[in-house]
Amino acid sequence: MALDESVDQSRVSKRPLAKAGMQSERLLWPTKQGVFEDEVESMEDALGLTTLEKAIAWSQTKSMWPATFGLACCAIEMMSIVSSRYDIARFGMEKFSSSPRQADLMIVSGRVAHKMAAPLRQVYDQMLEPKWVIAMGACASSGGMFNNYTILQGVDKIVPVDIHVPGCPPRPEALMEGIVRLHEKVMAGVPPAYQIRGVAS
């Protein structure tokens, strides 16, 4: 998967991710080598995946079914990535599985009240491993604009989060960028967050 010829080849990363054909926006933007790529690539070098593991990781990303966990305004934008303009079916993810037993990815979209924290953790526990969590929006990442008695200041207090997507609400394209980065993380061999995080795993 070659990059566009007009891109100055001397400035494009020669590192494994680019060679593997990853096409995240920052890779195609040569002046923007980000921290994300550095970390993921260093982890990939350290882990040294075998071909079989790479194949398994590749297939895990190819149809990662999200669990329906739409809570508030971000849920409306999450629904719009299913719509035809921001088609998420091209990633194989249009099946929002209602049963957590059959879901791989939990996109926490919206503010989490303390009352809702217990059902959220219950749904997370019911998901089978490997499972990933995307904290979508400001409220799920950090409590957002609500710093009060009832909103959990960040869903990573109760579930381990792989990707935080900022925005209030994030555009559908931003959420898809988050999903694509999650795919890249998985393909690089980074273990899901519950194996890495010390807290709430």
Add this chain to the structure above:
Amino acid sequence: MAYEGVPGLVEAREAYGETTLVVDPARLEEACLHLRDEEGFNLLLDIVASDYLGWGEDGVAGYYGTAGGRNLNEPAAQGYSRSPEPKPKRFSLSYLLLRVADDSDRVRVQVWLDEGQGVATVIPVWPTADWYERECFDMMGIPFEGHPNLVRILMDEDWEGHPLRKDYPIGGEPVRFSEAE
């Protein structure tokens, strides 16, 4: 005034084009029945509870307006500290009523309550009051006598404290601005 016949009427105020009828809390249900049956207010829009603890404690200096508009010539409006008018009791409970008919009208029925003082439920008058009263109980701690199902509605069932009161802290976490903290 059209509202003189309301039982238990203490005061009728007009401001911003709205009529507020202050009613004695002991006669609230009679007043509501009168308003629904005689005056025709058949839809209860909202029940608003407000806590006036600490009302007027930070005096407002400088430009300060009045209900009739902002009049900078009003005495004590230029550079002097002035407190708003004190309220009779700690809690006010307002019932917003609407008349769904060709001659539609709105009115606000207000009662003033002390801490812990309760008021009769108006579910027999407007069934929609059920959840509104539960919310006022949950958020402000105002007990409603005769309510068939007075449990917390928005907070957890075993939550302690009434969040919207002024002496209940806003909660939340202090924001960390750097890793050093």
Add this chain to the structure above:
Amino acid sequence: MATVERGALPGARPYAGSRIPRPVPTILKPDPTLEDVLTVNFGPNHPSTHGVLRLIVDLHGEHVVGVEAVIGYLHTGFEKTMEQKTWWKGVTYPARVDYVSFQYNELVYVLAVEKLLQLEVPRKATWMRMALGELVRIHSHLVYLGTSALEIGAISMFWYCFRERDLVLDLFEMVAGTRMHTRYFQVGGLAEDIPVGFYDEARRFCERMPKAVDEYEAILNTNKIWLERTVGVGPLSGEDAIALGQTGPNLRASGVDWDLRKRDPYLAYDQVEFDVPVYEGGDVFDRYKVRVDEMRESVRIIEQCIDRLEEMQGEPWIADDRKVVLPPREELHTSMESLIHHFKIVTEGFRVPEGEVYVGIESPRGESGCTLVSDGTAKPWRVKFRAPSFAALHATAACCHDVAVADLIAVVGSLDAVMGDVDR
């Protein structure tokens, strides 16, 4: 029955034909003599309930004999949080209360603050607020139609509705920079001027929208499965609807001709021509019909607003009152008073006179209102949102006489309750 006449009112005893459960109007309790009743929890995380609503349902076979709604899973403490922010900063919060018709909540808050301030808003802002309000009404009804059809099983409606919804959000993005939760309505008018090219885009949308609504009706209106799933399901009579505090499309579908845009016109609704759809049946199908017809009427209103707005190009879009509204940036370089006003408004906030006010407007869900109590300082003393979805959920138990489980989903979807609005 058109309007409820004075004198024809529900009495203190349940009137004949009332199906409101007693003693608790919002809880349907199963008959204690019935055996074989299974209690099922439609938990807060469920694909078919709109958002985080929990229904505790008692089933006798497939029939629902008891239902209780438990809410509070999205309680955000808006009212307490807004007491900590100034009036100006508080404008970001109301949009997130009813997150599907976000502009309408901002509008009600801003109208209430302007009522307390007795501030006059330029007519360009009034008409633009109307246009955007009707756009958000279309947005809300599209989301309603897409999601409730999805829940009943007409899955492809989701993609049809969200295709047009993206067009509406494109218009919002053009005007305010962000798709949802624009803070475009400010106290005194609009945040910015209307951009070049908006009128053409809006006209293009208005040409496209009625054809899209024709498509939706062609798919659903004569579809036998849709008719069997929605006609006669979950009926609510007019008197019951009024007794349960319903307003908006739920009330109009029950036969009561009540629309605040006609009865108590706010903004400039008395200067535009539109009709209000009223249907008699009170069932799920009529609520669907009311909303679809309202989409067409909204397009008519938007076209008239655009025509009027094009005449107003070059006019101010926000009030001139420097004690409340930020001065234009060019003035900050030359005028000392403007600099001081800017400083005071941004740091301390403008002060609003003491008083208590309520403003109610016709949001896509019903009468949305905002009660504001001010003590004369720069921060509100009490903000209370009258949530139409809160009242709409009251009617769940009354609508659920003699329904099966699948119909329960249809009923809850047709009441169009947004949980952010319910729990605030």
